[in-house]
Amino acid sequence: MNRIIAVLKKEFIQMRRDRMTFALVLIIPLVQLLLFGYAIQTEVKHIPTVVFDQSLSEESRDLLSAFSSSSYFDILYTAASYDEVTTYIDSGKAKAGIILPPDFARNLQRQDPAQVQVLVDASDNMVANQALATANAIGLIRSQQIILSKLHLEGAPLDIRVRPWYNPDGITAYYMVPAILGIIVTMTMVIITSAAIVRERERGTMEQLIVTPIKPIELMLGKIIPYVLLGYLQITVALLVGVFFFDVPIRGSLLELYLLTLFFITASLGLGLMVSNIARNQMQAFQMAFMIMLPSIMLSGFLFPREAMPKVIYWISCVIPLTYYLDIIRGIILKGIGFQYLMGQVAILFVFSVIFVTVSTLRFRKTIT
DSSP states (O other): OHHHHHHHHHHHHHHHHOHHHHHHHHHHHHHHHHHHHHHOOSSOOOEEEEEEESSOSHHHHHHHHHHHHTSSEEEEEEOSSHHHHHHHHHHTSOSEEEEEOTTHHHHHHTTOOEEEEEEEETTSHHHHHHHHHHHHHHHHHHHHHHHHHHOOOSSOSEEEEEEEESOTTOOHHHHHHHHHHHHHHHHHHHHHHHTHHHHHHHHTOHHHHHTSOOOHHHHHHHHHHHHHHHHHHHHHHHHHHHHHHHOOOOOSOHHHHHHHHHHHHHHHHHHHHHHHHHOSSHHHHHHHHHHHHHHHHHHSSSSSOGGGSOHHHHHHHTTOHHHHHHHHHHIIIIIOOOHHHHHHHHHHHHHHHHHHHHHHHHHOOSSOO
């Protein structure tokens, strides 16, 4: 018993000395519980919506008010043409588009069916399903109100035609496989590089690096470049599996996909290196990497739509590199869009890369502590 007590004292002393590990063990579950408890919402509301109202009548305004007051559709943009609606949805600024024809009010007054077209970005299945169901429900409720108010007895006055784009059949693989590719790259790049510097310290090879004339930035780049190639190998294998096993269509340019993926890989590697420079040992590095991975999976839009998250959590998701890469890979693979629609996401990933690599370089010291 005395020997067991002695070991217990030793372990408690080590825990007291290794305060960062002890803090991570306590903080990680607490932060993740609070973060994900607020963030995970399966009911999608506040879907960003663009409207092309060619009727500009009281009847069209009443219908748009019904969409807006439902809290499921946030009418953020007004388009002047059908092409402008397409641009908003292609760029990802809007997830839904409502188009009212010029004869909308006239058809209602004549007691003829008034058609309304609702376009939905089906590259996000959860958002698409909610938008489809809600648009049809609004059309039905509004039709009943018109029938009661105007004694319209010749069928439904509103003909809501919902048209899902990019993934009209709602095939889960089309939506999930590109996102899983991003998760795989994040997981590999962050976890592997998070232990890069601390591994050198633990193995005793840091002394060899210290006596060389290598500069910190050169060391960081030397750590990153081999894993860039590894990241491209992973992406190539994953794309082949997606195409040949799941029949995922690639509607955009593969060249653009590979070029824009470079910014995501470097951002992920820079984040891993930053963790490696902060951590004191590999256990701490893996704990920090794990703390990065779960928010990346839960908050990036991979499993749960960001539109359903509280505003605070939504803004937290804006500092996760995977959030922007999901827009890039789903946009190129499912929508067939190019760089002109994705410049904002690419610019943010570039900024992340510069910040993470710079912080890692400044944090690194060629000294033994």
